[in-house]
Amino acid sequence: MRATKQWSWLTIAQRYQGLVGLLLLLAVALVLAPHNSAPGNLFGSVFFSSANLRNVLGQLAVPGALAIGATFVILTGGIDLSAGSALGLLNCIAASWLLHGASASATAAYVLTIGTAIGALLGLLVNVTKLQPFVVTLAGMVSLRGAAFVYTNNANISGLGHNFDFLEAPTLGIPAAGWILLLLVLACSILLRATVFGRRVYAVGGNPLAAEYSGVPVNRVRLGAYALNGLCIAIAAILFTARNSNGEPSAGLGYELDAITAAVVGGASLMGGYGSAGGTFIGALFIVCLNVLLILQGVSYYVGQGWKGVIILVAVYLQNLGRRN
Amino acid sequence: MSWKAWFGVIALGAALAGCGSGSSTAESSGSKPLVAFAQANSADPWRQVFDAETKAEADKHASDFTFEEQAAEDDPAKQNNVIDTFLLKQPKVLLVSPVTEAVQAQVEKAYDAGVPVILLDRAIPGDKYTAYVGGDNVEIGREAAKYIVDQLHGKGTVLMIQGLGGATATTDRKNGAMEVFKATPGIHVIEGDDCKYQRNAAKTYMENFLQSGKPFDAVYAHNDEMAIGAYLAWAASPKASGKRPLIVGIDGCQREMVDMIKAGKIDATFKYPIPGPKGIELAADILKGNKPTDKKVILPTERVTKDTADQYLAANPNLAK
Known part of the structure; x- marks a missing residue:
């Protein structure tokens, strides 16, 4: 009886580990975070304030969209190491279009198309070469970063004007970029849970051979997952361009690892077949909240990094513990 | 189990966060x-x-x-x-x-x-x-070039080892120096490679340059790390038995550089304030x-040579390494 109860606790904690971690973090924040009397503070806490809600969602938009994209690839049992480089290239393309006077919608459409095409190309390469996604996307990481530097002739692009400013403007207390992320999470959640394609993504990641024998078009599903990842990266790149209002070929360095971290903390398994858009969102939110709390507490960035490593390890350990049974 | 694990992580993190901020959390409010x-x-x-x-x-x-x-x-x-x-x-x-x-x-x-x-x-x-x-990197470049021109008595070949291409610091340190070099007819400048402000890259470049056998009288490196790299390459080459070229760097933020100036291995650096x-x-x-009276405060540079090295070390106790 007692044992059963313990396991059920574990099951809950393992299934909702991102959420459990986030709630604990919020509890800690309530006690620790500095207090002041700015308007909109709940319990007088700087952390639980409307200003911080804006701050967190503003910071979350880019890593959140990247993490949602990474989730599709991770669910198929793959990994995308090229996301940061792709973000850098797309950031430069968006910036260059805006600099030359293109409208927001034309720029966005072009960037979304290129991003999706890059994703699809990577998926195609994985299918055709039968190489590990790690290797294919590692090559993509190197090439796309190079392409970004060539595209901008090794310079930053600034003076973009204000066409993308509306993405940063608050609507109902949250930056438009935050709303876009929330819509993206909702759409991807529905896609993964309630469509044939979604089920097949899980099937491909769970056991590609079994999926193949049961008639799942494995290659097409994988291609779709990588293309969707590319689309999410493009969305992230547009939001990134809006927030920084410039283009830098070095932008997004190492962001692919943040995206993978968010997915893993949110309960995704790098072996494929486990994970969800909602879980990844919670994972990304957890990391941003942790970052904000560390800055509010005046803890050095490097100490924070050390703790993030510990948290990833604990998250993966918990998954393993639950799934071994 | 997992609750405990999570709680442990968060509690530890929180404890650490508390330590890290020390008194500031309490006082900021x-x-x-x-x-x-x-x-x-x-x-x-x-x-x-x-x-x-x-x-x-x-x-x-x-x-x-x-x-x-x-x-x-x-x-x-x-x-x-x-x-x-x-x-x-x-x-x-x-x-x-x-x-x-x-x-x-x-x-x-x-x-x-x-x-x-x-x-x-x-x-x-x-x-x-x-x-x-x-x-002001342009002014620092000018000062460094004036020193080199003085030491060479207005005549000789200067090898310029360059910092990261496209960075403002590189452009400024180059342009300031070139202004002075170009105004001195006896000075010939060889524009060296982009060594990205890295010691290792400068060392490799200098090794290759020494191999080429082209004569030169002075090295002007856009930072100290590259000046040290150039010196190390020269010291390890067969040419080390001959007369050492004049070597000048910029930044003056490392004890190692000042010590090398003191030891007569490198001639000078110019402090990047x-x-x-x-x-x-x-x-x-x-x-x-x-309210600040000036919107822009430009801090002056300082020349560090063998004569002033001790004084500089005493005045700057926080130098790196």
Whole structure:
């Protein structure tokens, strides 16, 4: 009886580990975070304030969209190491279009198309070469970063004007970029849970051979997952361009690892077949909240990094513990 | 089990967070105002000295204000996050050493919200900031070139080892020096490779250059690390038995460089001034109600040679390494 109860606790904690971690973090924040009397503070806490809600969602938009994209690839049992480089290239393309006077919608459409095409190309390469996604996307990481530097002739692009400013403007207390992320999470959640394609993504990641024998078009599903990842990266790149209002070929360095971290903390398994858009969102939110709390507490960035490593390890350990049974 | 594990992690993190901030958490909500500093990175030697001197100056004012710093790994997006989060704490003065101009929007947001902003080292376009404190790389380039021309008595070949292409510091240090070199008819300049401010890259380049056998009389490196790399390559070459070329660097932030100057291995360096302490001084003035009189404060350089090395070490106790 007692044992059963313990396991059920574990099951809950393992299934909702991102959420459990986030709630604990919020509890800690309530006690620790500095207090002041700015308007909109709940319990007088700087952390639980409307200003911080804006701050967190503003910071979350880019890593959140990247993490949602990474989730599709991770669910198929793959990994995308090229996301940061792709973000850098797309950031430069968006910036260059805006600099030359293109409208927001034309720029966005072009960037979304290129991003999706890059994703699809990577998926195609994985299918055709039968190489590990790690290797294919590692090559993509190197090439796309190079392409970004060539595209901008090794310079930053600034003076973009204000066409993308509306993405940063608050609507109902949250930056438009935050709303876009929330819509993206909702759409991807529905896609993964309630469509044939979604089920097949899980099937491909769970056991590609079994999926193949049961008639799942494995290659097409994988291609779709990588293309969707590319689309999410493009969305992230547009939001990134809006927030920084410039283009830098070095932008997004190492962001692919943040995206993978968010997915893993949110309960995704790098072996494929486990994970969800909602879980990844919670994972990304957890990391941003942790970052904000560390800055509010005046803890050095490097100490924070050390703790993030510990948290990833604990998250993966918990998954393993639950799934071994 | 898992609850405990999570709780352990969070509790440890929280304990650490508590330690890290020490007294500041308690006091930031109290009477002492906050001076927040968004640093670009804390990794390269110059930035390490920058951090140490800024902290030392802030400690002198510990009774007037709380000082907090966050580095951003040279990622403008991270620095934007830091600035946004700092603003929640309602700092009385915000110091920013911008990664790039991509942080302009966040800096302007702070300035528009009524927070005085002091920019350190790198500027941003526009004029929505309270003050800027930094060095003048063009002037440093001129000073270094004048010294080289003097030492060569106006005649000889200068090998210029270049820093990262496209960086403002590189362009400025090059242009300032070229102005002086071009005005001296006896001086011939060889524009060396982009060695990215790295010792190793400069060493490899110098090894290859020595192999070529082209004669030269002086090395002008855009920073000290590359000057040291050039010296190491020369010292390991067969040419080391002959007369050593004049070697000049820029930055003056490493003890190693000053020690090498003292030992007669390298001839001179020109200090790239650290803007942190002046920034803290301005912040303290602003808290007392005195607005900075100058919008731009340009700090002077300082020449370090064998004669002045000891004096320089004594005056700059926070040098790297």
